[in-house]
Amino acid sequence: MSSGNSVSPSFEKVQASLARRYARERRFRAMGLGAILLGLSFVAILFITIIGNGYTAFWQTYIRLPVYLDPQVIDPQGTRDPEVIRQASFRKLVRQPLREMFREVKGRRDKRLLYKLLSDDAPHEVQQRVIDDPSLIGRKVELWLLADDEVDMLVKGHIPRETLLEGRKAKLVGWVDRLQAEGRIEKRFNVPFFTRGDSREPEQAGIAGAAAGSFYTLLVTLLLSFPIGVAAAIYLEEFAPKNRLTDLIEVNINNLAAVPSIVFGLLGLAVFINWFGLPRSAPLVGGLVLTLMTLPTIIIAGRAALKSVPPSIREAALGIGASHMQTVTHHVLPLALPGMLTGAIIGMAQALGETAPLLMIGMVAFIVDIPQGPLDPATVLPVQIYLWADSPERAFVERTSAAIMVLLAFLIAMNALAIVLRRRFERRW
Amino acid sequence: MSLIETTMVGEETAGEAPSVSRPEQPMQEDLGSDFQTVGEVRVDNPAISTTGVQVYYGEKHAIRNVSLDIGKNQVIAMIGPSGCGKSTYLRCLNRMNDTIEGCRVEGEILLDGENIYDKSIDVVALRARVGMVFQKPNPFPKSIYDNIAYGPKIHGLAANRTELDEIVERSLRRAGLWEEVKDRLDAPGTGLSGGQQQRLCIARAIAVEPEVVLMDEPASALDPIATARIEELIDELRENYTIAIVTHSMQQAARVSQRTAYFHMGHLVEVGETTQIFTNPRHKLTEDYITGRFG
Amino acid sequence: MLPAEETGENGMQNSVILIVLLLLTALGYHLGRRRALHSVGGTQAIRHLHSLPSYYGLYVVLWAVIPALLVMLLWGLVQDTVLNELIISTLPPEMQSLPPERLGLLINDIHNLAVGNITSEAPSPAIKAAADHLRSLQAVADLARAVVVLAIATAGALFAWRAISPTMRARNRVESILKGLMVASAMVAILTTIGIVLSVLFESLRFFQKVPVTDFLFGLEWSPQIAIRSDQVGASGAFGAIPLLAGTLLISFIALVVAVPIGLMSAIYLAEYASPRLRAWAKPILEVLAGIPTVVYGFFAALTVAPFIRNLGESVGLDVSSESALAAGLVMGIMIIPFVSSLSDDVINAVPQSLRDASYGLGATQSETIRQVILPAALPGIMGGVLLAASRAIGETMIVVMAAGLSANLTINPLEAVTTVTVQIVTLLVGDQEFDSAKTLAAFALGLLLFLITLSLNIVALRIVRRYREQYE
Structure with a gap:
């Protein structure tokens, strides 16, 4: 390129700068790749540590x-x-x-x-x-x-x-x-690990109690947060007039999504336990607290799902004389439901991993019995992990890691389900 | 990157839609792969000389065997219905198509006797020689001064602040913007009016002293007065630069260019002196387009 | 803790009521439909009905269910309190005049005795009598509840059923009830915020009656241990929040120092450089970090990272605490990497392609374009993301509870142990404590502080992000 007499002096300067600039380009690129590799290696180290510490617990x-x-x-x-x-x-x-x-x-x-x-x-x-x-x-x-x-x-x-x-x-x-x-x-x-409740003796301690507690807690959460979340999403997306109240609700939802979870625990302690007099340590209260926490997730996902339904569908239904409500319940909602379910599953996965607010409402007690209902005193899997992690016996390190593996397996399964659901029902309009 | 792809696809469908609704249009006519451009494609003193250029977007064959010279210190206008490939061709000339995934370019594009798609050619250096101005004014969200200084800075064209100041002033003067902005060089470039923004972008492009400036519908987003100002500017710039402009406005092509190339469905149909193309087109398609029968 | 049998019975009674209610609604739906059809004389004259028959059925159902469930809920909330009051009023006067905590224990004993559990002490005759009384009261109350709830359901259904006529706009009425329910659901968000504010505010106000606000906000010492006897040394603890705030900020700062460069650089690499294949793999794997429960990170920090850092420090002759702020901050940083990277990814992708084109068109290299055009353009959005990440780090609990210290050191040395606001909330509230002590109330004051800090960070961050989005829309 340097041949020919048309090359301007400025172009020579450009040529001169190239080597330096490409070196900088390579450095920058290497930094980016380094960051990715670092991030990926964190994931790897985390999983290797947990699995390496925990896999032996499945044999006793x-x-x-x-x-x-x-x-x-x-x-x-x-x-x-x-x-x-x-x-x-x-x-x-x-x-x-x-x-x-x-x-x-x-x-x-x-x-x-x-x-x-x-x-x-x-x-x-x-x-x-x-x-x-x-x-x-x-x-x-x-x-x-x-x-x-x-x-x-x-x-x-x-x-x-x-x-x-x-x-x-x-x-x-x-x-x-x-x-x-x-x-x-x-x-x-190690059958007892899956069939027994907590114990002070590591070899007798199992996750069945915590798993049952998690189950009841999530059941309460799902039963409350899904209908409320869907109803709120429908209202905000389809019916709500644009006024200050709606604005307020929206600001609230966005801010609630970022309130530290432990603050929800304080709310649960002050309102549900001290004011309403609901029992401490009960999955019911845990479920109520987690409902309030997951609602923003479900509402935001629900609104996104409703938004993705094209207006032409609504116009078509309204055009043949359906009421607004019929349009929504007969046409829009069924189309938006997979998206809403995906949001709900992701919300449930978050709730399943949540620990801090449940400590506040006493789900951190040492409970040997496996809870039989949402009012029985119980603990949940993450809290069980926290409790075991605090125990001095070496054998509890192994059990803690194993319990984490079980928890992660549930989380991965839930997220996979959400992904499958999204892939399966995803529509491009 | 995907943004461009979608706009490209959009352009295609936009181009095909009328042909579906008006099937009698000559748009449907396939010129065939052995089509020969009408008119003289070569000039005596080319800045860029292209031969047999083919462009593919994945499966789509967007440019078909285009040979064309861009004459030095001349303005060449590229016209044609939307989706005809004129923008795609323009973007080949400084390898802006590189940023689009799945885009493949074949053929020869010679700048100073060297093929710019050759492996030994450095894109960065190439683009310093072949600058580009885009359809929508796209000033950086920086001050007016920094917008102009950006190119010279990255290329190391100025040894110190005084030199940089000189380059900025010279570029703004050439773009006819100096008098309007000299008191507010620190103001954000995005605060200017649309026409001013576009002249800022032209000033930014010429600040790196390119040999060729490519302009992709530079006035299509502007009002008539701003457009007139840009056209004036293009005519002035011809003294120092070679300019290739894509435009959808035939009047604009007639006003600013010395040569005009008519593109149709990826083919270069006809090229010639601008006066000849607009007064005495030789190919039927050119004539139909000039007379406003379609497009 | 509630004895199992009591809850079991209660649960069964609840489900019986619910099942009967369900049957009632099914019946109501059927009858409502039928009455609507009858009122116009059968299906052939259905056009004379204002709405489809099923809407009349639904109308009846809603009238049966909603009031009944509301009453049931309220009753459940009130019953225990009312019964306790009744029981206390029958106790001998010397027992009634006991301090509230003792009285609470007593009531607990009575409850236990009533369901046949073992009590903490051998029951006195008065207690026994009270337990018997409680048992009979409970039986009456449960029965009364069932009767009242079902009666209300029937009355509601009957009322709606009688109102049915061909001209009744059943669809509109059903729809406005549904809409009302939706509005109520949307209001939950506001109620939650109000609940949070009120619950932490009230307890905080009580705390500030015992400890002056200024001591709390500006005090440099935190030692909430309150002596059991008032004549002990150090009878009143120190409640200065500054060391906690300093600790929180130190750990959050370390976390951001880890997360921002890694998160931002990986977002840049994934958005601008990575091949589609790498992106398809690396992005979800990085996002796994966001889905891992914080308790897992806490365990990881305490088990692996903290000892590693301590050994590393020892090998170069540094004295590192086993609960160093560095370990907690590092792990917290790992946790918020995907948070930073996905927010940065969003804002980087929102930078219009035209700006990239302009820069490449001038002959800039990719990194020059990123550093000098894209990042400055995306800066406000990235700042918003970093603020959100900071708010998350400040409110994070489990990692610090498991890996950070308990003692409130006022230091900026990351190798020492510090404590945080969230750690103190947990330590103050976990375990059995009387609810009125300054110690417990302090937790709520800390909660209020935490809420206000994160809320203001969020508001600022969301505003920045929104303004940024609008800029490019």
């Missing part, structure tokens, strides 16, 4: 022991009555095989440590087994019993042997080694 350590179900202890009269069996103490029966296997263990303190191989829950497990099948009484059966969380951590390698060997529980390592050598230790799928 069990110890196989030959338990003699002594009729003298369980049911001396031979009634086989479940009530009698329920009264019996199974603790001894469960400890017996350990004592026999490790005869060399003497002294009270050592024995107590020996019994700590098993979870506190092991006797109840055996008891339940016997209640289900009374014919076991009097037999010696090999049973897989839940191991204590420390044994579990040791077997999974989350507690290094060295640390344990230095402490006062050093003997535990040897016993576990021996049981392992005899094939009496196995990791099995």
Whole structure:
């Protein structure tokens, strides 16, 4: 290009500047790419950390022991009555095989440590087994019993042997080694994690209670926020006159969408609990608070969905003599419904992950029972995560991560559903 | 980027719509791939010389085998019904089509004997030599001064502030805007009237001392008085620059240009002296268009 | 906590009422339709009806359901309070004169006893009698509620049914009722705001009666521990909010320092440089960050990031707190990256193509166009986005609750532990506390402060963003 005599002096300056400018261009581009990669690596690190910490929680350590179900202890009269069996103490029966296997263990303190191989829950497990099948009484059966969380951590390698060997529980390592050598230790799928409520003992703690609490809370939220949100969206988009009240409502909705969630919790505490006297810790109150929080999301999404329905549809319906309301309910609403549902699902996903406002209304209590209704005291999955994250036991780190995995799975499923819904019903006018 | 694409598509459909409603129009006529342009496409001293230019937007064949010279220190006008490809052709001349996804250009476009679509050619340097003014005035949301200074600054044309001031003043004077804005160079460029904005954009384009200035319907968004002012300006600029202007107004083409090229459905139908095209068109389509039978 | 059986019974009674109500409405719909048809003499004369028959049915249904549900709701809200008052009035006078907290416990015991649960102490005869009384009152009240609700439903239906005539504009009436419901739904937004303002304002006013506003707003010390006995040392805590605000701002600032460059640069790259394929992958993955619950970030911060930063600091000889502001801020920054990037993406895309064309037409490179044309043009919008992100960071709770400290240090050293407004609200309110102590009320004052700060940030930000949008529309 530099050939020819027409090249102006200014063009030479342009040529001279090019190398520097392209270097700057490359730097800028690299910065952009770097930012993206950094962002993506944050996502990766987050998921790797959580999954790496949590996947082991889906398997739990069990110890196989030959338990003699002594009729003298369980049911001396031979009634086989479940009530009698329920009264019996199974603790001894469960400890017996350990004592026999490790005869060399003497002294009270050592024995107590020996019994700590098993979870506190092991006797109840055996008891339940016997209640289900009374014919076991009097037999010696090999049973897989839940191991204590420390044994579990040791077997999974989350507690290094060295640390344990230095402490006062050093003997535990040897016993576990021996049981392992005899094939009496196995990791099995962790059913209790999905079927039980919370517990102070990590090996017995499950997410069923929190999941049920989340379910009832979300149910209340959905039942309230979807109809109210849709009705409000329809009113604002289709009927509302342009006046100061409508403006006020709109400003309100936009601002509510950005109010910190914890403030909604304060509202719930002051209004629903202290003023209305609704029970603390109840999914009902949680649902009410989350309803107020998700309403802006649902209303905004609903209005967008209504807006995307072309005016020609309304004109067509009005033109054949339908009333305004009929036009909306018969023609506009069905077309806008998938969009509204998508908004509702996204709102529900937000509500499912919400923690802070629920702390305010007491859904943070330690609750063992699985709630049976929206008025029972309950907690929810994210709060359960918060509670477990606060617990000092090493085994709770694993459970917390696993609970997070479950929560994320639900969230991903909900968002995927929203995406599918949007893809499926998306219309281009 | 998608914005351009949609407007392009829009332009196409807008061009085809009347042909559907008025099927007797000659718009439907297919000129065929071996069509030869009527008139002399070459000139003695070309600033840009193009041969066999083809442009595709994805599947769509937008420019078909166009050969044309742009004469130095001349104004060439490109006319034709909307969707005929005149804007697309213009945008090839400084590779503005590069920013549109799915756009492919074939053929030869020589600037100073070198093909501007050659791999060794630097777009940035090319555009410094071939500037462009757009249909809608598009001043940056900056001060009038910064609008003009932007090009010289990025290209490093001014060594210091005094030189930059000189460039700004010279460009504004050439664009005939200096007297109107010299007291408010710090005011935002977007605050000017439409005609002033467009002259600002012209001043901005010539501030980098290009050899060729491409103008894509520069007056179509302006009122008649502002249009007249722009046309005057174009005539004055001819002294220092080569100008290619796309216009939908035949009167404007007649007023400002020395040569005129008539485009139709991606073909360059006819090219010649402006007086000849408007008084004695040789091709039937040109004549129909000139006499207002369609378009 | 409410004993399970009581709620169970209550729930069952509720569902029984609702089922009966449902049956009533079905019947009402049918009867309303039929009466409308009858009034003109059958389907063949249907043109004489003002509206379609189903509208008459709906009209009856609405009249049956809405008043009945309203009454049921109100009753549910009032019943417990009224019953408690009644019970208290039957208690011996020495019990009635107990302080409110003790009386509350007593009422709790009576409730527990009434449903057959174990109480905290062995019940006295007076309590036992009260429990029996409560039980009988509850039975009466529940029955009365069922009767009243169903009677109102029937009366409403009957009223509407009798009003049916061929000339009645049933459709219009149904539609105006529906419209009324819609207006009420839209009003919920306003009610929520009013509720928020009133609830935090009232408790805050009570707080300011105990602690002067100036102490709260300008005090440099925060230690809300109040002595149990009034003669203890440090009987009154210090309620200066400045350290909390400083901590909040420090962590939010760190978060923005992380999020704004990364979010903005990735938005730019995705909008201007990335291939469609990269965009299709990277954008949703980045947005995943916005969908992750904050409690997960909190766990991540406490478990991974904080120890990492501490070890890193130790390896270069720095003393880093294990609850450093840096760790919390960093993770919070990660959380708001997608927030910044999607808002920036919006505003960058709103910059008209014509400006880009103008710049490219002059021979600018892509980065020159972005830096000198697009970003200045998008700046107001980006500023609005950053303000919204800041408001989000200031109001964020779980990350700081789990990863930031509790002690109120007034410092700008990011390696030290600081506490935030939200952390203090949570610590003050979680756990059992009497509701009237300055400690609990302080939480509401902090809530008011938080609400006002975020609200003003939002209003400013939304205004900027809106003005920006209008500029290019």
